[in-house]
Amino acid sequence: MNRAKTERGWRGTPDLWLDAAYAMLVESGVEAVKVMPLADRLGLSRTSFYWHFPDREALLAGLVARWQAKNTGNLVARCEAPAATITEALLNLFDCWYDDALFDSRLEFAMRTWALTDAAVATAMSVADAVRVAAITALFRRFGYSESEADTRARTLYLTQVGYIALRSDESLEVRMGRNPAYVLTFSGTAPTEAEVAAFRARHMVR
Numbered sequence: 001m002n003r004a005k006t007e008r009g010w011r012g013t014p015d016l017w018l019d020a021a022y023a024m025l026v027e028s029g030v031e032a033v034k035v036m037p038l039a040d041r042l043g044l045s046r047t048s049f050y051w052h053f054p055d056r057e058a059l060l061a062g063l064v065a066r067w068q069a070k071n072t073g074n075l076v077a078r079c080e081a082p083a084a085t086i087t088e089a090l091l092n093l094f095d096c097w098y099d100d101a102l103f104d105s106r107l108e109f110a111m112r113t114w115a116l117t118d119a120a121v122a123t124a125m126s127v128a129d130a131v132r133v134a135a136i137t138a139l140f141r142r143f144g145y146s147e148s149e150a151d152t153r154a155r156t157l158y159l160t161q162v163g164y165i166a167l168r169s170d171e172s173l174e175v176r177m178g179r180n181p182a183y184v185l186t187f188s189g190t191a192p193t194e195a196e197v198a199a200f201r202a203r204h205m206v207r
Contacts, residue, residue: 011048018062025063026106030114033060064124067104067111072128074102079135086143087192090157090184091200093139097161098173098204105165112166133158140188157187177201 020041024032035056039046053059075096083089096103115122133154140150160183180200185191192200 011051012042012044014052014062016042017049017052017059018066021059021063022066022107025114026110029110030060030118033063035059064111064121067107068124068128071103071108072131075132076135078102079139085190085193085196086140086145086188087184087190088196089139089143090188091180091192091196093136093157094180094183094200095203097164097176108165109168129158153187173204177204 017038020038021033024038024041033056035049036046039049049059053062075093078093078096079089081089081092083092097105100106111121112125115125133151136154136158137147137150140153141147145153181192181197
């Protein structure tokens with residue numbers, strides 16, 4: 001028997017509640033993520049929430065875990081993706097900035113805002129930043145850059161992207177795409193080939 005269904009009706013699922021909490025977090029911030037508003041949003045009873053989570057803190061912990069798995073996990077995976085050149089490797093990483101399924105910038109902004117008022121989330125953010133910078137540094141090291149140079153280039157790249165998120169940049173897709181070759185050159189010291197740029201544009205459906 002499915003425990004999420006009872007004689008009193010459908011109680012939702014943990015992912016359904018987390019999806020609704022995510023929507024509230026990115027729309028209005030963590031203070032808006034409360035049980036009763038979530039229940040109203042889902043058309044479920046308040047008691048249904050407690051079928052899946054012992055309390056609001058557990059739900060918030062679930063949001064943190066989802067953010068860690070998605071944004072940090074996928075960024076590290078793209079850094080480790082096979083590539084023949086440093087420029088191809090950087091474009092693999094750039095996939096994160098163009099595909100919300102890999103890296104959710106709205107969630108990242110919401111988490112960074114949340115971290116300003118929550119010490120535990122701030123610690124998680126510091127850890128995530130360190131892991132991400134280490135992964136980008138390792139990407140550069142893989143292609144022969146010294147430890148010092150790899151670290152500096154990694155920080156330059158990562159802090160540029162964090163700046164995009166913090167400023168909520170609204171550049172058009174075509175404008176940002178047009179800057180990619182110069183960004184790759186700036187971050188790596190090497191320009192991408194026309195074929196590499198074309199492949200990147202094609203996988204993001206830009207001709």
